[in-house]
Amino acid sequence: GAVVSQHPSRVICKSGTSVKIECRSLDFQATTMFWYRQFPKKSLMLMATSNEGSKATYEQGVEKDKFLINHASLTLSTLTVTSAHPEDSSFYICSASSFGRAEAFFGQGTRLTVV
């Protein structure tokens, strides 16, 4: 299957700072990337959908000014958690899909801890 690389796998940051998470499709062009948040022992909550070159579409209840998503190329999307607070601590996962494909491929996830 296709490979999606997410970096970093773990990050600890101080409250009030910003953190950037990268999601790269290594061997295919990702026309669409998705960002999820996963709480402990819970399913994945879709945060936003981004299409290359367009503004991201956020799900209801997700603060777009707090979770900045950029999808500037067909192989890279970034999620920036701005002014992070302890309640933003979570497991964030990206996935990537391409035109005409039914399935999405997932990154390894990023464990964010805000202290």
Next chain:
Amino acid sequence: AQSVTQLGSHVSVSEGALVLLRCNYSSSVPPYLFWYVQYPNQGLQLLLKYTSAATLVKGINGFEAEFKKSETSFHLTKPSAHMSDAAEYFCAVSGELTGGGNKLTFGTGTQLKVEL
């Protein structure tokens, strides 16, 4: 709109026993269906997918699933469980392909435990 119901948040089987993880879906359009596996602190790995071809789909690691339209089900099975199968399993559904890829709707997941 699509939705997925996974019956049983926890399933425990003995090593060598049959694995059966249940998934029922709801979709207003012909669905695409997926099973993903997640190991602790990792992303999701695609096990198999149904995209309107054969109703019995074979995936990786010996898993397979059967699409039954009349029952709106897509249950995941494996004839003989292995210790390495212990993980969280997610069923997902999507609808018609859109211009840039498909938004997946996930079930709540089933934690599979394999005992000696």
